[in-house]
Amino acid sequence: SGGRLVAGPISKSGAAQPTCPVMDTATSLLECNWNVSHTLNIPKNSVDATDWASGYYLAKLIGSSGKQSYIPFVVLDNSRDADLMMQASVTTYQAYNDWGGKSLYNFSSSNGQKAYKISFNRPYSEMGSGQFLNYEINMLRFLEREGYDVVYSTNLDTHTSASSGNPLSRYKGFLSVGHDEYWTKQMRDAIQSSRDAGVNLGFFGANMGYWQIRLEPSASTGDADRTIVSYKNTNIDPYTITNPAEVSVKFREAPLNRSEASLVGVMYDYDPVNADMVISNCIPWICSGTTLINGSRLTGLLGYEVDKVDVSSPANIQIISQSPYLVGTQTRYSNMTYYNAAGGAGVFATGSMNWNYGLDAYGSR
Secondary structure: OOOOOOOOOOOOOOOOOOOOOEEEOOOOEEOOOOOOOOOOOOOOOOOOOOOOOOEEEEEEEEOOOOOEEEEEEEEOOOOOOOOEEEEEOHHHHHHHOOHHHOOOOHHHOHHHOOOOEEEOOOOOOOOOOOOHHHHHHHHHHHHHHOOOOEEEEEHHHHHHHHHHOOHHHHOOEEEEEEOOOEEEHHHHHHHHHHHHOOOEEEEEEOOOOOEEEEEEOOOOOOOOOOEEEOOOOOOOOOHHHHOHHHOOOEOOOOOOOOOOHHHHOOEEEEEEEEEEEEEOOOOHHHHOOOOOOOOOEEEEEEEEEEEEOOOOOOOOOEEEEEEEEEEOOEEEEEEEEEEEOOOOOEEEEOOEHHHHHHOOOOOOO
């Protein structure tokens, strides 16, 4: 039925915060070091597991002027096993966040010059909710409505999971949803080792694990993993010489040579796309209980970024959809796929970011 109110309203007097300075002109790192205006204490209710259950939360801010914004966060529950774990892709939220005038993209950065380092210590621009309401909420609503047993985390938790015994291995399935483009080496290692240990993977989006990034401490507070590093170029990234395994380039490129398709099954090919998904191989156990047959079309679910199989895809990859789209006068194809890994895990990929809009009617799409 959607979200529910768990706290508030809480009234606070506003106060102007310090300007957020550029901490490093060479990388255009902009970071806020604001005074604490409120601390939210999240209860752990051992009697009622639904009280602040693991999930996505939005703190809604309403100013005296009537203007509104959000602060998104995820509540973890590391104390119980669950069938599924869905991950919020907050590093990608942040990569596109242009609050203060800098993102990892020239088109949304001041003076047309992107940053090489960006900070989590700043709000998200526009609605303040990052990419949650754009790409992830439809899957969230679907999972909860259909009664799946799910816990939630962020990919910052995936990043640190390798150093804590990889808790991803306690779940039957790991779900990467929507727009999960920016991964650290540690994220890739954790997800890949989970697959090899028999954890099923579901990639319900496109352009997954495309760019490798690094995480550094906050420049002002020293708190761990608050700064994203992304040069996207071996010629200017100092790690090219000192630590090539963590250089910030595409995973498919040298010196990494870790094609996304070798894990996901497919990899990013093109955008923007607005077309239909076309079922080409209706694998019986996948199509069971549906009305799908070979040739069925899933209207409007192909786009806006799409993936395809590659020579680096697993040898036993099964192509479920072969969906045509036009680039000028050229016809290209996107793929939805499934394969079984050596450790027994099943790996499913939609190959399309629009997939999630077919699960639930929330939002403009």
